[in-house]
Amino acid sequence: MKAQxxxxxxxxxxxxxxxxxxxxDRHFAWQVLQQVCKNYSQADSNWTPAFMTTVAHRITQxxxxxxxxxxxxxxxxxxxxxxxxxxxxxxxxxxxxxLETALRIAIAGNIIDLGVYKEVKVNEILxxxxxxxxxxxxxEDFQTDLHSSKILLYIGDNAGEVVFDRVFLEEINQGRQxxxxxxxxxxxNDALREDAIEAGIDKIATILTxxxxxxxxxxxxxxxEVQEVWKRADCxxxxxxxxxxxxxxxxxxxxxxxxxxxxxxxxxxxxxxGALVLKKNHS
Amino acid sequence: MKAQxxxxxxxxxxxxxxxxxxxxDRHFAWQVLQQVCKNYSQADSNWTPAFMTTVAHRITQxxxxxxxxxxxxxxxxxxxxxxxxxxxxxxxxxxxxxLETALRIAIAGNIIDLGVYKEVKVNEILxxxxxxxxxxxxxEDFQTDLHSSKILLYIGDNAGEVVFDRVFLEEINQGRQxxxxxxxxxxxNDALREDAIEAGIDKIATILTxxxxxxxxxxxxxxxEVQEVWKRADCxxxxxxxxxxxxxxxxxxxxxxxxxxxxxxxxxxxxxxGALVLKKNHS
Numbered sequence: 001m002k003a004q005x006x007x008x009x010x011x012x013x014x015x016x017x018x019x020x021x022x023x024x025d026r027h028f029a030w031q032v033l034q035q036v037c038k039n040y041s042q043a044d045s046n047w048t049p050a051f052m053t054t055v056a057h058r059i060t061q062x063x064x065x066x067x068x069x070x071x072x073x074x075x076x077x078x079x080x081x082x083x084x085x086x087x088x089x090x091x092x093x094x095x096x097x098x099l100e101t102a103l104r105i106a107i108a109g110n111i112i113d114l115g116v117y118k119e120v121k122v123n124e125i126l127x128x129x130x131x132x133x134x135x136x137x138x139x140e141d142f143q144t145d146l147h148s149s150k151i152l153l154y155i156g157d158n159a160g161e162v163v164f165d166r167v168f169l170e171e172i173n174q175g176r177q178x179x180x181x182x183x184x185x186x187x188x189n190d191a192l193r194e195d196a197i198e199a200g201i202d203k204i205a206t207i208l209t210x211x212x213x214x215x216x217x218x219x220x221x222x223x224x225e226v227q228e229v230w231k232r233a234d235c236x237x238x239x240x241x242x243x244x245x246x247x248x249x250x251x252x253x254x255x256x257x258x259x260x261x262x263x264x265x266x267x268x269x270x271x272x273x274g275a276l277v278l279k280k281n282h283s
Numbered sequence: 284m285k286a287q288x289x290x291x292x293x294x295x296x297x298x299x300x301x302x303x304x305x306x307x308d309r310h311f312a313w314q315v316l317q318q319v320c321k322n323y324s325q326a327d328s329n330w331t332p333a334f335m336t337t338v339a340h341r342i343t344q345x346x347x348x349x350x351x352x353x354x355x356x357x358x359x360x361x362x363x364x365x366x367x368x369x370x371x372x373x374x375x376x377x378x379x380x381x382l383e384t385a386l387r388i389a390i391a392g393n394i395i396d397l398g399v400y401k402e403v404k405v406n407e408i409l410x411x412x413x414x415x416x417x418x419x420x421x422x423e424d425f426q427t428d429l430h431s432s433k434i435l436l437y438i439g440d441n442a443g444e445v446v447f448d449r450v451f452l453e454e455i456n457q458g459r460q461x462x463x464x465x466x467x468x469x470x471x472n473d474a475l476r477e478d479a480i481e482a483g484i485d486k487i488a489t490i491l492t493x494x495x496x497x498x499x500x501x502x503x504x505x506x507x508e509v510q511e512v513w514k515r516a517d518c519x520x521x522x523x524x525x526x527x528x529x530x531x532x533x534x535x536x537x538x539x540x541x542x543x544x545x546x547x548x549x550x551x552x553x554x555x556x557g558a559l560v561l562k563k564n565h566s
């Protein structure tokens with residue numbers, strides 16, 4: 001997917017939020033935003049939205065001198081999500097359609113700002129999940145492809161969210177080989193290997209990394225091991241907007257699981273902003 | 284007031300909205316935003332927020348080749364507000380405190396996006412106005428200063444809003460000489476002389492212009508006539524954020540009437556975002 005005009009505004013806001021999270025003052029923020037603008041004055045409209053986000057976060061990381069600005073936030077999200085884990089499992093147990101429920105839970109991790117929901121009961125979260133409409137729902141294809149899959153590649157997204165991914169992966173772990181990809185280096189609140197392990201993903205999947213500290217994943221620049229798994233996998237699932245932005249033009253068959261949070265991604269997918277998406281590309 | 288880090292994001296959004304209103308495509312929008320960013324990479328933190336807004340709008344006007352991008356919108360807002368005028372007048376007639384009601388109506392023009400409220404009854408609008416809390420309410424000073432005023436200078440803000448200003452000015456037009464300032468050239472949806480005349484302001488006030496097409500007003504660069512009235516006036520009322528941003532550091536006594544719409548202005552005033560403000564500077 002190519003970057004859109006809306007990406008300028010959104011990523012400048014993200015840079016400011018990161019500067020504030022790093023505890024820097026207004027004067028410092030001003031200098032960071034000047035630098036992001038300097039870079040964006042040369043922004044190529046062939047960039048992905050994810051790359052624009054990476055540029056903003058990288059400038060901020062370098063200027064504030066903290067590589068993992070969102071460290072505390074990620075730990076907080078992991079903890080919150082782990083507290084919900086037993087109830088999420090129970091919810092799958094009791095549901096009529098376990099696969100669909102587990103899938104909804106995985107996408108829930110992409111929906112939920114756990115900071116907002118920490119005091120809210122899991123049933124209320126699930127009620128919300130159930131009532132958000134699907135914009136795209138390639139359910140039949142997904143069931144078929146998943147059923148025949150032996151090597152599954154799952155491209156993870158944020159810290160906290162990885163606990164929700166675990167619930168889903170535990171449900172579909174029926175003799176499959178599962179690979180789970182996280183970022184190699186910190187970028188925004190994206191999950192690192194330590195987050196995946198904290199979430200218990202290592203109990204069910206082989207954890208690999210993108211080799212980079214960038215939003216999304218560029219398979220062509222990924223480590224050899226990831227490239228090999230990418231070729232061997234018979235089912236690829238991609239979580240969240242950043243991975244969609246960097247993988248949407250790939251020729252391989254990929255399922256995108258996400259909530260279309262922003263105007264640019266919603267328009268690209270042809271869905272209402274806020275809709276849930278289970279989309280097979282080339283379907 | 285000095286520009287804040289939030290102003291980068293807000294003004295880039297405004298530039299994009301203006302490009303879209305001008306009917307230009309994504310490719311064109313991209314080039315405009317690159318140009319805004321180029322300019323903002325050199326942004327001086329001593330600029331006013333209003334100047335940052337002016338830069339974004341001016342770049343957009345020049346690149347799209349349309350000076351008055353918001354012309355249709357302004358006409359629409361004027362028409363909507365004029366349809367409400369008889370009901371606003373009646374509301375003042377029936378109220379227990381006519382001055383306070385008229386003042387609230389004037390600020391209502393700064394609150395209300397008439398595009399949103401066109402189908403809504405005036406009583407519902409006024410209900411909303413009445414229930415938005417005051418962040419700053421220098422009512423006693425205002426009453427005293429207004430009571431003794433003979434030459435009143437009122438610095439207007441947006442098209443549509445000028446009709447609400449008229450209701451207020453008609454209420455306080457008790458033998459006073461009233462001057463009403465609009466922009467000389469188009470900028471955003473700010474009122475021009477033609478908007479003030481359409482709203483009927485000319486029946487009650489002498490209309491002057493800032494001499495510029497910039498957000499807010501810089502008295503030092505205003506026409507001689509405005510500078511003279513500025514000195515002669517014994518009561519100065521300034522509407523909206525743009526005028527506050529450019530006048531807040533002036534040594535003269537000024538009443539600021541506005542809704543603190545954004546984070547930067549709310550923080551500057553020390554009020555909750557969204558609060559109503561009737562503030563006398565140097566009070």
